Amino acid sequence: MNTEVTVTEHILLHQKKSPHATGQFTGLLYDLILSGKSIAFRVTKAGLLDVLGGTGEINVQGENVQKLDDIANRIMLYRMERCGALCAMSSEEEPDLIRVRPEFPHGDYILIFDPLDGSSNIDVNVNVGTIFSILRRPEGGSGEVTLDEVLQPGWKQVAAGYVLYGPSTMLVLSTGQGVHGFTLDPGVGEFLLSHPDMTIPEQGYIYSVNEGNRQNWDDAAREAVEWFHTAPASNGKNYSARYVGSLVADFHRTLIYGGIYMYPPDRAKPNGKLRLMCEANPLAFLAEQAKGKASDGRMRILDKQPDKLHARTPLFIGSARDVEAVEAIYAKHGR
Ligand code: AHG
Ligand code: MN
Ligand code: MN
Numbered sequence: 001m002n003t004e005v006t007v008t009e010h011i012l013l014h015q016k017k018s019p020h021a022t023g024q025f026t027g028l029l030y031d032l033i034l035s036g037k038s039i040a041f042r043v044t045k046a047g048l049l050d051v052l053g054g055t056g057e058i059n060v061q062g063e064n065v066q067k068l069d070d071i072a073n074r075i076m077l078y079r080m081e082r083c084g085a086l087c088a089m090s091s092e093e094e095p096d097l098i099r100v101r102p103e104f105p106h107g108d109y110i111l112i113f114d115p116l117d118g119s120s121n122i123d124v125n126v127n128v129g130t131i132f133s134i135l136r137r138p139e140g141g142s143g144e145v146t147l148d149e150v151l152q153p154g155w156k157q158v159a160a161g162y163v164l165y166g167p168s169t170m171l172v173l174s175t176g177q178g179v180h181g182f183t184l185d186p187g188v189g190e191f192l193l194s195h196p197d198m199t200i201p202e203q204g205y206i207y208s209v210n211e212g213n214r215q216n217w218d219d220a221a222r223e224a225v226e227w228f229h230t231a232p233a234s235n236g237k238n239y240s241a242r243y244v245g246s247l248v249a250d251f252h253r254t255l256i257y258g259g260i261y262m263y264p265p266d267r268a269k270p271n272g273k274l275r276l277m278c279e280a281n282p283l284a285f286l287a288e289q290a291k292g293k294a295s296d297g298r299m300r301i302l303d304k305q306p307d308k309l310h311a312r313t314p315l316f317i318g319s320a321r322d323v324e325a326v327e328a329i330y331a332k333h334g335r
Contacts, residue, residue, distance in 0.1 A: 005193035007033060007171060007182045014177055024107045028085035028134065029159070029173075032111075033191060035079045036130055036163035036171060039072045039116070040184065043128060043165040052123050060095040060310060061275075068122050069093060072115035072130060085109050087137055088145040090309050092278045097309060099145055109158070110135040110150055114278040117162075118246020127166040129248030133282040134159040150309070154281030154302035161286065162248050172198070172252065174289040179255070195256075200292035203321040204258025205233035208243050208250045213266045220297065220333035221264035224316070224326045231325070234258065247274065251283050251317065255290055260322035264297070265314045272296075272314035276306050280315050293323035297330040 011029055057065040073093040080086060081100050085107035089098045092114040100106050111134055118128040135152050137145060161173035169184035171191045181195025207228035214222065233239045239259070244250050250261045265272045274280050284294030284301035294301040294317040304313060316326045 007173075007191035007193070010180065010182070010193050011175075014175060024085040025109065025158070028080075028083055028107070028109055028111070029175075031079055031083035031085075032132060033163075033171060035076050036169075037184065037189065038075045038079070039130055040163065040165050040169040042071050042075075043068060043116075043122075044169075059093050061092065065093065066116070066119040066122050068128075069116045069119045076113055076115050076130070080111055083107075086111055087141075088150060089113070090150060090277065091115055092275060092310075095310075097145070097147055097150055108137050110137060110145070112150075112277045112281075114275065117248040117279065118244070121244070121246050126244060127164060127246050127249035127252075129162045129164040129246065129252075131162045131248055131279055131282050132160065133157050133278065133285070147309070151277075151306045153305050154276075154284055157281060157285045157302075160282035162252075162282070164248055164252050166249065166252075170194075170252075172255070172286065174286050176289065179286050179290040198255055198290050200255055200287065200290045200319050201234060201258030202291075202319055203234040204254070204260065204319040205235045205237065205239055206242050206253070206257055206259030207239045207262070207322070208241070208254065208259065209262040209264070210243060210245070211241075213264075216266035216268055217264055218266075218333075220330050221262075221266070223333070224264070224297070224329045225262065227325055227329060228260070228322075234319075247279055247283070251286075254318040255286065255292075258292075258319040258322070260316060260318035260326070262317075262326070263315045269312070271312040274313060274315050276301070276304060276311045276313040277309060280313050280317075283315075283317060287317050291320065292318055293320045295323050295327050297326060 055065045059065045084105035088110050090112045114131040159175040164170045171182040179198040182191035183194040228239045280301050287294045296314045
C-alpha cells in the first residue's frame with residue numbers, strides 16, 4: 001500500500017491536468033473532504049453518542065429520517081455553503097434546491113449529495129456513506145440559479161465520489177481522470193492514497209439485488225436476475241449473491257471485485273428506488289471512469305435527463321459484460 005501520497009498532494013498533482021484546474025474547484029474538494037471527516041467522526045461514535053435511531057420525521061422521499069441522516073445533512077449544508085465554490089446544492093434530505101445565501105461567497109459549482117446512504121443500516125453498525133456529485137453551472141448563468149440549470153444529465157458531472165464509513169473510512173473520488181481511493185489514517189486525520197487507478201474487472205462473479213422484491217418485478221427484471229442464477233461467472237463457477245442494503249457499500253464491493261448491482265423497477269416503484277442525481281449519477285460516473293458500465297436497462301445512466309431534483313431511476317451497475325448481459329435481456333423484451 002502506498003501510504004505516502006496524501007489526498008491533498010494527489011489533488012494538486014492532478015489539478016495541473018484537469019480542465020477544472022482552479023483554486024475554486026480544489027477548495028471545494030477540500031471542504032467536501034473535511035465534511036466527510038466530520039461525518040466519519042460522528043458515525044464512528046454512533047454507539048456512544050445519542051445519535052442512533054430515528055428523529056420521528058419522514059423525509060421528502062417518504063422515508064424515516066435517522067438522527068445520523070439529519071446530522072450528516074446539516075454538516076454538509078453548513079460547511080459547503082461556506083466553501084466559496086458553490087452557487088447551489090441539492091440534498092436527498094431536502095425537498096427543494098438550496099441556493100447559497102447572499103452573505104456567503106458564491107462560485108460556479110453545484111453540489112448534489114446523499115448525506116448518508118444506507119441509513120437503515122446505521123443501528124446495526126453496517127457500512128454507510130456520503131455520495132456526492134459536482135456539476136458546473138452552465139456558461140453564462142448569472143443571478144439566482146434556476147432549477148433548469150441544475151437538472152443536468154450525469155455526463156456533465158465534473159467530479160463525483162463517496163466517503164465510505166466502514167472498518168476504515170475511505171474516500172473514492174474521480175475528477176474525470178480515473179478513480180482513486182484514499183484511506184483515512186485516523187492517527188493523523190488525513191486521507192492517504194491506498195487504491196490508485198481503480199478499475200472494475202470486465203466480468204465479475206457476484207450479483208447484488210434485493211430478491212425480496214421479485215414478485216413485483218416485470219418479466220425483463222426477472223429474466224435478468226435469473227441469468228445470474230444460471231450463467232457462468234468470471235471464475236467459471238456460479239455467481240454468488242451479496243446484498244448489504246447500503247448502495248455505497250454494495251457499489252464499493254462491485255468496484256473492487258466486479259460483478260453487478262441491480263435495483264430494477266417494480267410494481268410499487270415503477271422508476272426504481274434510487275435517486276438519479278444524488279445516487280445513480282455519481283456512481284455511474286465512477287463506474288465508467290473505472291471501465292465499468294451503468295444502465296437503467298435500456299439506456300446509459302449518464303445520458304438520462306432528470307426532470308426533477310428527486311427523479312428516480314432503475315440501476316444496473318458494475319462490470320461491463322455483466323451490465324451488457326442485462327441490457328441484452330431488456331432489449332429482447334422491448335419497451
Ligand atoms: P438511503 O439510506 O440514502 O435512503 O438509501 C437507501 C437505498 C440504498 O442505500 C440501498 O441500496 C437501497 O436503498 C436499499 O433498498 P431496499 O431496502 O429496498 O433493498
Ligand atoms: Mn441513499
Ligand atoms: Mn440517504
